[in-house]
Amino acid sequence: MSIRATAPPYTMTIGGRQVAGPAHRDILNPADGSLVGQCPIGTSTCLQDAIHAAAAAQPAWWARSGAERRAACEAIARILTENALRPFTAAEVATYRGAPLLQPAAVRERLLAAAQRGAAAR
Numbered sequence: 001m002s003i004r005a006t007a008p009p010y011t012m013t014i015g016g017r018q019v020a021g022p023a024h025r026d027i028l029n030p031a032d033g034s035l036v037g038q039c040p041i042g043t044s045t046c047l048q049d050a051i052h053a054a055a056a057a058q059p060a061w062w063a064r065s066g067a068e069r070r071a072a073c074e075a076i077a078r079i080l081t082e083n084a085l086r087p088f089t090a091a092e093v094a095t096y097r098g099a100p101l102l103q104p105a106a107v108r109e110r111l112l113a114a115a116q117r118g119a120a121a122r
Helices: 044-063 066-085 090-097 104-121
Strands: 012-014 017-019 023-028 035-041
Touching: 012 044
Parallel strands: none
Antiparallel strands: 012 017, 023 035
8 A cells, every 4th residue: 555645855954054955765654655754865066065064164163172062962962862762652663663553443453353263262
């Protein structure tokens, strides 16, 4: 089954700006074929722009004290850790795994059917 819907395209961050890229690739949920998002396809120009932006930012980063750079890195680590440890919803887990999400009624029906099969086998 293939379900197509619209999903906003993701962007690349280059030099602190959101860049759409000239083209995008669909990101599909393998369980049902639904469109999860669109990933930008970067070009060699995008890569060169990113390299130049990083080179331009480096002197200002190096001018900061070691304590400032450490605090910035620790802030990034804290945000990544908070996002990694946050609880995921069942829908998110199903999407990431590419498995269909069973709704409570479907789960109840499967459990009931399994119990009935077990009782009939006895």
